[in-house]
Amino acid sequence: MLEPTAPAQPGEPEAATIVEPVAEPATASVVAPESKPESVPEAAPAPEAAPERAPVAVPVPESAPEPESAPEPESAPEPAEAAEPAPRGEDGSNPAVARVVTAAVAGAAASAAQPPAAERAVAEPVTPDPVLAAPLPAPAAPAAADDDRPADEDRVVADDRAVGAERGVAVIPVTSPKTAPRKKRTLRVARPAPPADAPRVLTIEGLVKRYGDTTAVDGITLDVRAGSFYGIVGPNGAGKTTTLSMVTGLLRPDGGAVHIHGVDVWKQPHAAKRITGVLPDRLRLFDRLTGSELLYYSGSLRGLDHATVLERSADLAAAFGLEDALDRLVADYSAGMTKKIALACAMIHSPRVLVLDEPFESVDPVSAANLTDILERYVGGGGTVLLSSHGMDLIERVCDSAAIIVGGRVLAAGTLDEVRGGQTLEDRFVELAGGRKAAEGMEWLHSFSD
């Protein structure tokens, strides 16, 4: 039964708690895996040739007709060429991002001392694993009376602990997966989902993408409402990156349409790029530029003037902890630093919508917490985030809505609670993705080559 707690204060995550698993999973927004549609709406003409995966990670010039074929320059590009003042709000910028960056800069120093995201109060406190968290009993102590493990397993654990005590090391028993009682978790939502009548800022209708005989995306339809923090999950090869690439104008769809704030991404690419910030998969940055040059290029490309680019670059560098790396070539950055500079480039023009493909991949826990703060403030200020991630806990901590994509199709979409249906997101995901695979027939793996 869903029992939301007291409503959260504006800007704060809500601690709505599912006290007990729902008796009947919400099914209204869940599509049975076998209910494959026979046909897919084709709202856009098919291209003559299937293009390759989007190759660029920096903002695409608004004048570029085909971003998929944008070549990587040999030398630093000329920012002024594509500069075009982009109309924004009253002061020419999205106030959400301005607030985010200001707040992030103010909190940047403090964030370094914060515990990782998993430990912060804004999110669900991670329930410690009862096995790992429990103090180790005396070596020969018997197992708890209510433990389900067989007696001989208890003996092995006790023996192991005795040996460990002799050697001065702690031995943590590994519970057999067959007998381990299922860990109960309290389901929470990080924030309330936008109301059902909130405007739809991102609509994806019947997207299709084929590569030869492979249908990477098979009629995906999603609605993202204003102020939503929306997560897409799915197994490897599910079509997440292909979908997000089509959503952001980096990969031409074979069918379907995408609108961002009413702007058709494929018919009005210049207008769409003004209001969208993109972190693509497989970052291919102009990495012979320094961090500050790349930020300057990105800001100039979006029409920001010199002073504004410098000011925002400094704010973003501080927010992402990159101040000391700004004068180094991006080619010399670590994977996490590269991800962060790419995120900063995606945000510098204060877009209304951020589309981020695996933003937390390769990012350390402190930086991930910092990034989460930045994105939460961005959403709290009126921005909208659509991201993909393999981190189920992370999605549950930060997102209010989610979609599970399997085999290029949406199998569940809606608010976090609708998608989970009383389970954890991970359990629901595993269920829809076809369950866990037993590693049978791999006896050779235990033969060890030596």
Ligand SMILES: Nc1ncnc2c1ncn2[C@@H]1O[C@H](COP(=O)(O)OP(=O)(O)OP(=O)(O)O)[C@@H](O)[C@H]1O
């Ligand atoms: N350029 C391409 N040429 C041929 N097939 C492709 C291409 N890009 C993607 N695919 C195929 O499309 C399917 C979806 O790939 P996609 O990268 O979108 O999956 P994903 O959900 O992002 O996976 P992951 O979680 O591993 O990143 C896969 O079968 C993949 O092999």
